[in-house]
Each structure stands twice: as structure tokens, then as C-alpha cells.
Amino acid sequence: MPGLLLGDTFPDFxxxxxTGTIKFHEFLGDSWGILFSHPRDYTPVCTTELGRAARLSGEFSKRGVKMIALSIDHLEDHYGWTEDxxxxxxxxxxxxxxxxxxxxxxxxxxxxxLGMLDPDEKDKNGMPLTARCVSVFVIGPDKKLKLSFLYPATTGxxxxxxLRVVDSLQMTADRRVATPADWKPGDCVMxxxxxxEEEAAALFPEGVYTKELPSGKKYLRYTPQP
Known part of the structure; x- marks a missing residue:
């Protein structure tokens, strides 16, 4: 299913x-999920990425997020690469x-x-590689695609x-708020x-303040993070 859009139900497979045979929706259960692809085992950028993901696994677990990676090699290669x-x-x-x-x-x-092949990235045999192009998928407990990232193969x-966008997605799924540019947990939300005005005052008892703008329109409204 190439061209997955936000809000689409993520394919089950x-x-x-x-760790054995999985059915993807069953693997996720009621958790959030992140699926990220890699073009090949034993590639340098990917090794650093999976290492970083492993180091941060406790942070993802605290947020109820299950991670899973994909690479176009055999299990035997995956086992050896895991050691690296x-x-x-x-x-x-x-x-x-x-x-x-x-x-x-x-x-x-x-x-x-899943539409992960990058036509511009080829292996030594001329075969398209899975790229970081549309290959970081954040999936909600409802199995719908909540966010995707586009990365070229050369940029880790x-x-x-x-982690930051997961925090935003989870909070905005439960609260009637949005997060501004460069938001971090603990910052004010929008x-x-x-x-x-009446609904906002009732929902956010800690107060709502509005940034004054040349247009006079009062649409930039902030409140402390609930």
C-alpha cells in the first residue's frame, strides 16, 4: 500500500x-508503535540509528510505545548485525x-x-534500497498512521x-490542545x-493568554501544559 496518508489504517501483515513470526496488529496490541526501515544490514548510519534506538528504548517503553525495525536482509544477517x-x-x-x-x-x-523503496538509492546489484524515505511511521493504538518522517539515506x-513528537501526539490525542514550533514537554501549549473563549476558560483553569498581533485577530492563544 504505497502512499500511506495520515489517518489511514496501517496495514496488518x-x-x-x-524474535519470531509476528502479526503486526497483534504485536502492537493496545500500544503505540514505531516502525522504521533500513536499506541494508551492516550500514554505518543505520548501525548508529539502531544503537540510539536501543539506548532510548526505556524512554519509548515509558510512553507505551513498541518499536520495530525493518531491513532487506535475512534473519542470519540481522543476528550478526545486532552484535555490532x-x-x-x-x-x-x-x-x-x-x-x-x-x-x-x-x-x-x-x-x-509500504512504499519504502527509494528509486534513487541502489545497491551494488542495481536493486532499489529501502530508504528513510517515508520510513519512520508512528502508529496509534487505533492502528492509524499518526505521523511519518522522510529522510534520505545519508542523514541519520x-x-x-x-520522542518529542510522540509526547506531542499522545498529549494532543487526549487533550484539546496543540503544540507550537519547538515545543518541549513542560512548555506552554496552544x-x-x-x-x-468560554470553552477555553472552562477547560483550562490555569488561564489562557492571547498574543497581540498586528492583525488584531486573537488566534494565538496559550495555556500551561495540562
């Missing part, structure tokens, strides 16, 4: 992973197990179905940013324009 990923974090010998599974997609079937993903 069965796949072989480093862990060693990246631990300097010496690997000291723990990878806290999330890696999907084996050697035939590229899942990568094609920022997992602190992924009151949506579809709330009247």
Missing part, C-alpha cells in the same frame, strides 16, 4: 523477525539484547507494500525528535481556534 549495534553502545563486547525486533524482508515484499534520524 505477517513477518519473520529476530549493541557494541556501538557498549564500546567493548555487547552487554545486552536488542530491545526490539528487526523484520527480515529479503524479497522486499513488505518494503514495496534524530530519535530525540521522535488553544485551538475552534474553542470559544
Amino acid at each position: 505477517e513477518a519473520e523477525t529476530t 549495534i549493541l557494541a556501538y553502545n557498549c564500546e567493548e563486547s555487547p552487554c545486552c539484547s536488542l530491545p526490539f525486533p528487526i523484520i527480515a524482508d529479503s524479497k522486499r515484499e513488505l518494503a514495496v507494500a 534520524r534524530n530519535f530525540d525528535e521522535i 488553544v485551538p481556534p475552534n474553542l470559544s
Whole structure:
């Protein structure tokens, strides 16, 4: 299903992973989920990314988020690569197990179905690689796509940013607020324009303040994070 849009139900699929066969929706259960793809095992940028993801796994777990990766190699390659990923974090010998599974997609079937192939990135045989193009998917407990990131193969993903957007997505799913540019947990949030002054006052007892603008329109309204 190429061209997944925000709000689409994320496809269910069965796949072989480093922790056994999974059915994706069953794997997620009632949790949030993040699926991120990689073009090949034993690639340098991807090794640092999965190492960073492993290091931050406790933070994702605290937020009720399950992570899963995909790479277009066989399980045997994934097992060997995992040792390198862990060693990246631990300097010496690997000291723990990878806290999330890696999907084996050697035939590229899942990568094609999810629209992860980058026509401009090829392997040594001329085959398209799975890229970081439309390949960071954040999925809600309702199995709908909440957010996707686009990255080229040469730019490593920022997992602190992924954590930040998860915090925003989870809060705005439960509260009638939005988050402004560069928002971080603890900062003030924004009151949506579809709330009247009376509704906003009732919903946000800590107060709502409005930024004065040259237009005179009172649409930039802020309140402390609920």
C-alpha cells in the first residue's frame, strides 16, 4: 500500500523477525508503535540509528510505545548485525539484547507494500534500497498512521525528535490542545481556534493568554501544559 496518508489504517501483515513470526496488529496490541526501515544490514548510519534506538528504548517503553525495525536482509544477517549495534553502545563486547525486533524482508515484499523503496538509492546489484524515505511511521493504538518522517539515506534520524513528537501526539490525542514550533514537554501549549473563549476558560483553569498581533485577530492563544 504505497502512499500511506495520515489517518489511514496501517496495514496488518505477517513477518519473520529476530524474535519470531509476528502479526503486526497483534504485536502492537493496545500500544503505540514505531516502525522504521533500513536499506541494508551492516550500514554505518543505520548501525548508529539502531544503537540510539536501543539506548532510548526505556524512554519509548515509558510512553507505551513498541518499536520495530525493518531491513532487506535475512534473519542470519540481522543476528550478526545486532552484535555490532549493541557494541556501538557498549564500546567493548555487547552487554545486552536488542530491545526490539528487526523484520527480515529479503524479497522486499513488505518494503514495496509500504512504499519504502527509494528509486534513487541502489545497491551494488542495481536493486532499489529501502530508504528513510517515508520510513519512520508512528502508529496509534487505533492502528492509524499518526505521523511519518522522510529522510534520505545519508542523514541519520534524530530519535530525540521522535520522542518529542510522540509526547506531542499522545498529549494532543487526549487533550484539546496543540503544540507550537519547538515545543518541549513542560512548555506552554496552544488553544485551538475552534474553542470559544468560554470553552477555553472552562477547560483550562490555569488561564489562557492571547498574543497581540498586528492583525488584531486573537488566534494565538496559550495555556500551561495540562
